[in-house]
Amino acid sequence: MKIGELAKETGLAPSRIRYYEAVGLIGSDRGLNGYRRYSRETRQILEIIVTAQQSGFSLDEIRNLLPPQGKAEWDRDKLLAGLRNKLIEVEALQLRLVETCAGLKAVIAQIETISPGGDCFDNTEGVLANIRDQAKPSR
Structure with a gap:
């Protein structure tokens, strides 16, 4: 199929x-007229690429998980290892986000307790001191 057809089927821009294709994630053949021709499998690979990107995979990570161009054989163990590694990264990110959320809520609560007015520098210094105290490891 031509790039316009593939774009229409996948919802992706031809560019x-x-x-x-330029970064090696998909391949194409050139017809005698010079137009790119894509196989039916390319549509499926593009869906996998888009879904993987939406799940947080980089293009390099995706490239390492896809079967080599022209091959239909997936390396199951490599795929599972890549998915498990991404899951570990996502879970670590979730923990950092929970900590960041708690920190932001604490700062908001501290700022809300400060009466309006006063010296902005002193108010900021007080909030920062509280943050530094909370960040110190407990013994």
Whole structure:
């Protein structure tokens, strides 16, 4: 199929499809007229790429998980290892986000207790001192 057809079927811009080809994620053949021709499997690979990106995978990570171009064989163990590694990264990110959320809520609560007015520098210094105290490891 031509790039326009593939773009219509996948909802991707032709430029994005060409980019994925340029970075080696998908392949194409050139017809006698010079137009790119894509296989039916390319549509499926593009869906996998988009879904993986939405799940937080970088293009390099995706490239390492996809079967080599022209091969339909997936390395199951490599795929599972890559998915498990991403899950570990996501879970660590979730923990950092929970900590960041708690920190932001604490700062908001501290600022809300300060009466309006007063010296902005002194108010800021007090909030920062509280943050530094909370960040110190407990013994």
